[in-house]
Amino acid sequence: MSYGKSQTEEIKEISGVNPYKCMKCGKCSATCPSFDEMDIKPHQFVSYVLNDDAESLVNSKSLWKCLSCFACVERCPRDVKPGKLIDGARQVVVRQRGADYLVPEEIPECLDPELPQQLLVSAFRRYRR
Amino acid sequence: MSIEAKTEFKPKIVAFCCNWCSYAGADLAGSSRLGYPADVKIIRVPCSCRVNPMFILRAFEKGADGVIICGCHPGDCHYSTGNYYARRRMTLLFSMLDYLGIEQGRTRVEWVSAAEGVKFSTTMNEFVEKVTSLGENIRLGDLRCRS
Amino acid sequence: MSRVQRIGVFVCHCGSNIAATVDVTKVAEMARLEQGVVHAEEYQYMCSEAGQAKIAEAIKEKDLTGIVVCSCSPRMHETTFRNAVERAGINPYMVEIANIREHCSWIHKNKAEGTEKAIILAKAAIAKVNLNAPLKPGESRVTKRALVIGGGIAGIQTALDIAEAGYKVDIVEKTPSIGGRMSQLDKTFPTLDCSACILTPKMVEASAHENIRIFTYSEVEQVSGFVGDFTVDIRKKARSVDMDKCTGCGVCSEKCPAKKNASEFNRGLGNRSAIYTPFAQAIPNVPVIDRENCIKFKTGKCGVCSKVCQAGAVDYEQQDEIITEKYGAIVAATGFDTIKLDDFDEYAYSQSKDVITSLELERVMNAAGPTAGHLERLSDGKAPRNIVFIQCVGSRDCTNRGKPYCSKICCMYTAKHAMLIRDKYPDVKVTVFYIDVRTPGKNFDEFYRRAVEDYGVNYVKGQVGKVAPQPDGSLMVQGVDMLDNKQIRMEADMVVLATAIEPEAGVRKIATMLTASIDNNNFLTEAHPKLRPVESPTAGVFLSGVCQGPKDIPETVAQAGAAAVKAIGLLAKNKLLTNPCTATTDELLCNGCSACENVCPYGAITYEDREVNDHGIREVRRIAAVNNALCQGCGACTVTCPSGAMDLQGFSNRQIIAEVDAICR
Numbered sequence: 001m002s003y004g005k006s007q008t009e010e011i012k013e014i015s016g017v018n019p020y021k022c023m024k025c026g027k028c029s030a031t032c033p034s035f036d037e038m039d040i041k042p043h044q045f046v047s048y049v050l051n052d053d054a055e056s057l058v059n060s061k062s063l064w065k066c067l068s069c070f071a072c073v074e075r076c077p078r079d080v081k082p083g084k085l086i087d088g089a090r091q092v093v094v095r096q097r098g099a100d101y102l103v104p105e106e107i108p109e110c111l112d113p114e115l116p117q118q119l120l121v122s123a124f125r126r127y128r129r
Numbered sequence: 130m131s132i133e134a135k136t137e138f139k140p141k142i143v144a145f146c147c148n149w150c151s152y153a154g155a156d157l158a159g160s161s162r163l164g165y166p167a168d169v170k171i172i173r174v175p176c177s178c179r180v181n182p183m184f185i186l187r188a189f190e191k192g193a194d195g196v197i198i199c200g201c202h203p204g205d206c207h208y209s210t211g212n213y214y215a216r217r218r219m220t221l222l223f224s225m226l227d228y229l230g231i232e233q234g235r236t237r238v239e240w241v242s243a244a245e246g247v248k249f250s251t252t253m254n255e256f257v258e259k260v261t262s263l264g265e266n267i268r269l270g271d272l273r274c275r276s
Numbered sequence: 277m278s279r280v281q282r283i284g285v286f287v288c289h290c291g292s293n294i295a296a297t298v299d300v301t302k303v304a305e306m307a308r309l310e311q312g313v314v315h316a317e318e319y320q321y322m323c324s325e326a327g328q329a330k331i332a333e334a335i336k337e338k339d340l341t342g343i344v345v346c347s348c349s350p351r352m353h354e355t356t357f358r359n360a361v362e363r364a365g366i367n368p369y370m371v372e373i374a375n376i377r378e379h380c381s382w383i384h385k386n387k388a389e390g391t392e393k394a395i396i397l398a399k400a401a402i403a404k405v406n407l408n409a410p411l412k413p414g415e416s417r418v419t420k421r422a423l424v425i426g427g428g429i430a431g432i433q434t435a436l437d438i439a440e441a442g443y444k445v446d447i448v449e450k451t452p453s454i455g456g457r458m459s460q461l462d463k464t465f466p467t468l469d470c471s472a473c474i475l476t477p478k479m480v481e482a483s484a485h486e487n488i489r490i491f492t493y494s495e496v497e498q499v500s501g502f503v504g505d506f507t508v509d510i511r512k513k514a515r516s517v518d519m520d521k522c523t524g525c526g527v528c529s530e531k532c533p534a535k536k537n538a539s540e541f542n543r544g545l546g547n548r549s550a551i552y553t554p555f556a557q558a559i560p561n562v563p564v565i566d567r568e569n570c571i572k573f574k575t576g577k578c579g580v581c582s583k584v585c586q587a588g589a590v591d592y593e594q595q596d597e598i599i600t601e602k603y604g605a606i607v608a609a610t611g612f613d614t615i616k617l618d619d620f621d622e623y624a625y626s627q628s629k630d631v632i633t634s635l636e637l638e639r640v641m642n643a644a645g646p647t648a649g650h651l652e653r654l655s656d657g658k659a660p661r662n663i664v665f666i667q668c669v670g671s672r673d674c675t676n677r678g679k680p681y682c683s684k685i686c687c688m689y690t691a692k693h694a695m696l697i698r699d700k701y702p703d704v705k706v707t708v709f710y711i712d713v714r715t716p717g718k719n720f721d722e723f724y725r726r727a728v729e730d731y732g733v734n735y736v737k738g739q740v741g742k743v744a745p746q747p748d749g750s751l752m753v754q755g756v757d758m759l760d761n762k763q764i765r766m767e768a769d770m771v772v773l774a775t776a777i778e779p780e781a782g783v784r785k786i787a788t789m790l791t792a793s794i795d796n797n798n799f800l801t802e803a804h805p806k807l808r809p810v811e812s813p814t815a816g817v818f819l820s821g822v823c824q825g826p827k828d829i830p831e832t833v834a835q836a837g838a839a840a841v842k843a844i845g846l847l848a849k850n851k852l853l854t855n856p857c858t859a860t861t862d863e864l865l866c867n868g869c870s871a872c873e874n875v876c877p878y879g880a881i882t883y884e885d886r887e888v889n890d891h892g893i894r895e896v897r898r899i900a901a902v903n904n905a906l907c908q909g910c911g912a913c914t915v916t917c918p919s920g921a922m923d924l925q926g927f928s929n930r931q932i933i934a935e936v937d938a939i940c941r
Contacts, residue, residue: 023672025711029756031622031741035763043738043758075622075741077673143939148351156349159378167389170396170939171379173350175857175927179911187933191940208910209793209813209877218915250383 007054007092014125015088021078022046028072028082038062042072045082045089057089066090091126140194140260142169144253145184147177149207150242151199157246158253165253169197176200177238178211182222185236189269195235195260199249202240212240230268234259281406284315284340285398286331287376288322288347294381299391303346303376306395310402314338323353331357332364342370342405346398348377367410369856369926374401396939403934411856411925416905418504418852419604420444422843425496425786426609428456429475429829430821430836432482434607437840439487443847446601447482448510449492450782451540453558454479456611460541460635462642464829465692466723472557472644479559493564497598499606499789502906503816504852506603514594516551516565521589524561528581528590529553537569539646543636545654546646551581551590556644565590605843606790608800608812609820609836610783614775615670619677623669623773628745629655631771634689641696651701653769655749660769663697664753665690665708666740670776672711679776679797684826686774687714691724691733693772698731707734707766709755717830736764743771779823791879792817799825810839814878815906818842857926858907859914861900863888865921868898872913872922880906881913 012019028042029035040048040062048057057063066086073083107120146152152173158165174180177200185196198219200212219238227233239252285307289295300318308316315338319327322345334340343366345357350373358368376394384390422438424431427449435445447454458464459479461471482488491510498509532549539548541555548554550570553563571578572592582590614635617625625631630653632640643649653660667686670678687710694706713735715724727733738756746752751768779798787794792812793801800819803811810819820839821832846852859872863886873881886899900913900922914922914929923929 021674023711024758025668025672026738026756026758027741029741029758029763030709030739030754032763035756041756041761043756071741077668077675077678079675141940143936152349153351156351156375156378159349159380159382162382164383164385167380167384167386167393170393170400171375172400172932172935172939174911174932175924176910176912178915179924179927179932181915181929181932183929184932184936188936188940191937193936193940208908208912210875211877211910211912214875214912214915 007058008049008052010092011049011054011057011085011088013088014091015081015084017049017081017085017088019046019049019080019085022080022082023078025077027075027077028080031071031075033069033071034065034067037065042082042086045085046080049085054089054092057086058093062086063090063093094126138261138265140168140257140265141192142195142197142253142257142260143188143193144169144171145174145177145180145196145198146171147179147200147207147211148173148175150201150205151177151239151249153243154199154241154245154249157243158250159246161246163246163250165250166257168257169253176206176208176211177215178208180215180218182218185222186269189231189235189266190271192266192270194263194266195237195256197237197239197252197256199239199241199252202242205242231266232263234263235266281312281342281408282314282338282340283310283312283342283344283402283405284331284334284338285310285313285317285344285346285402286322286327286334287316287318287398288327288345289318289320290348290377290381291320294347294377296381297384297387297390298376298381298394299387300346302391303394303398307344307346307398307402310399312342312406313402315340322347323356328356328360331360335361335364335366341366342372342408344372344374344398344401344405346374346376346394346401349373349375349379367412369411370405370408372401372405372408374398396941399941400935400938403938404931407928407931407934409925413856414854414904415851416502416504416854418847418849419506419602420847421446421601421603422605422607422847423448423496423506423508423601423603424607424609424820426456426611426821426823427451427454427490427492428609428611428821429458429478430611430823430832431456431607431609432478433833433836434609434820434840434843435482435488436478436485437837438843438847439482439485441840441844442487443844444487444489446489446491446510446603448494448496449490450495451554452493452515452562452564453554453560454482454490454492455555455557455559457635458829459555459557460543460638460642462638462645463692463696465688466717466719468692468696476557479557483559490560492560496786496789501602502903504604504846504849504905506606506816508601508603508606510599510601512597512599514567514596515562516567516590516592516594517562518589518591518594519560519562521587522562523587523589524553525586526553526563527584527586529563531580531584533578533580534569534571537566542639542646543633545636545639605816605818605846607818607820607839607843608786608790608792608823609839610780610786610823612777612822612826613780615679615778617669617773617775620669620773622742623666623740623771624743624745624751625773628743628751629653630660630745630751630769631743631773633773633775634686634693635775637693637772641693651697651704658769659701660704662705662766662768663707663770663772664740664751664766664768665694665706665772665774667708667710667774668739669773673776679778681797681826682714683777684714685777685828687712688717688720688723688828690772690774691715691727694733695723695727695731698727698733705734707736707768709736709738709740711737711739717828738764743768777822777826783823790814790817799823810835810842816846852905854905855907855909856904857909857924858904859902859909859911859922859924861902862921862923863897863899864890865919866897866899867919867921868900869918871916871918872900875912875916876907877910877912878906878908880908
């Protein structure tokens, strides 16, 4: 997995965010409860993605300081969802750190009729490389 | 490639252009001296929604090799909604023609505004090239109309 | 129906524009051989006087019935040749133009190719003319009276301009007084004129003008007809006060015991009595009884106002009255309101009385407002020391909560508010949280810079995430400064929200009545965004003010004048010539299915029961009827018609097919 452009693409893909929609209003940063703890601020997440600088995001403190409260996603007037972006970056890191956390062989045990199909798909996306 | 002089196939193209946008766009292409093949002949209609699928079938029947309909951009129709109707009709018609075995490349809908002379000539150039590559229209042509 | 035509073909050299790459002589020769052609000639400049004379001569000599001119684009000279032909005595719609310049000579360098194409284009035009029928534009009358819907500054200005030109105008306003939003403002940017001072003279002028009639507390109920000949039903709602008797003394409102009704004029910040005039300078200065909150109407008891009225003007029995009037032109000037803030909980608008909208602030700062012009917190009446303004609340918002557009006026009015507060109360700290500052008008940017540089308003680039009311009554504002990259947490006594504006409620109903186009944001659509900004695509309907798009007062007044001019242009005509290339129905083929009615963008098709004689069978059938004054000739109905009953004159099915045949031969 190489750093750089492909990683940015991956982040965009995982999060489903269109970073061009951002109008740089700062509402996300204004709402964020963890703002002071972060080194890269929420309103900067999008610029980093636009500048293909996924590396800085991925190595930042913000990645882990983000509470995933999604207040920024709620408040963003452009539907840019910066919280999802940082979530996506986190996923990239998690996947990178080698583990396939989900082993397909374990699945049949966990299955029950109430389990929605979507859960399996989502789990595979999150916990496997 | 054969050495003997072969008469190059020149397709017959009929273009329906709406009076307000695409016809003006064609005029602009002309004023700007932007060339496109002489195979294209334009018929003026008040709106792209005037184009009855029967006209297109008639064109093919009488020997046309390609038909293109040009109208205003969605949202800009002089008659507000005409181009939306045209878009829907043509989608259905082309789908039917496809089923009949008329190649999709022989028909086209393009939105050209009055300021897009370049787009008009580029579109015509591309379309003629495409139809030329597809060759003569033999499927819908009515042999009795061949002179 | 085909007629045997005698067609004359005239091929223009256009100097060398055509002749250089098209063999015009050959084109004329080949045209001469076509069916119906009895005359063909070429000339240097057909559009010149000499050229037109040649056409006239040929018409006379050869008894021509149809003309084909092979020349430049019809968009250039179709009218020229139509006029020439009409002068020579033939119907102007017997002319067709073959465009052999823009579509041929100017783009094809190869003369042989160009000539061949020109010949084919000429053949197509000839084939079409063979099937042309003389067309006569219809005439419809013009009622010389205009209707203006909406009595704000836009409606007033439009009405004044139309009235000054000598035409009668009626203004219909749904609130009890004209004046609109401008009457609610305190001072206006960029001049800081007192709003009432510049508005009331216009209001008085409108009410005094002999050509203007004002119907307040009235609404448009129904519109029928078409351009030049609209019939409108106006509902004059019952004021419960006789307008002819009332002297405007105001004693009734004073003595009315039902005083706790939220004042609409003061945006709910103050109260009014059940019998009230909205504001002191109201025109007409006649009160209205709010029957839903009037004790007499609710319980049958009271009647104080009637007792104290010296003029005996109170009339509890008054009923709504519907009047019907005819108009030639209608101008929509329905204005705007601010959006509801139900979806913006982060600003605590509903939780704290000290979080207000900018329009509410205007009322607070206005000397005639709920606080008599004193800037005070609405919760406890104390003077604020820290005021925070938040821009773009609900504007530029592409989620469901807000509006996607920029509301245009907020950056300027916030700068105005900030400046006025700093001027009057220099100890008060004012902070403005913005995304962009948009101040494009004349003297606008200078105005905003004065607020920053001369009046010390603190502009912070960033937004506010949360406004939290504190137990001690203050407000905690959490925002961000993007340039310093810091989150700001500050205490504020008052927070003012610059909310988005949207078209006034009820505009959709009006648009439907007028069959005027309206967009997804409820703004009325103009005929062309650049070149025709004050006309609706529907003929005879004009747009004035914010109902067409967000704008400030200078732009509104300018647009109001423009709309007035367009209306005057229409009213000045004694009759309207309608486009003759309209749709026609073959009544024998029509099956009454309404498909055409549904696709017509102009509502030009209606259905009527008509007796038809179908080859001897007489019966009444439901047949489509096209209103030639409304039909614009787009042809949508012709293709939609499943029975082939609909056809378009000037571009009939047979004509187009003849052109197709000629090209494909």
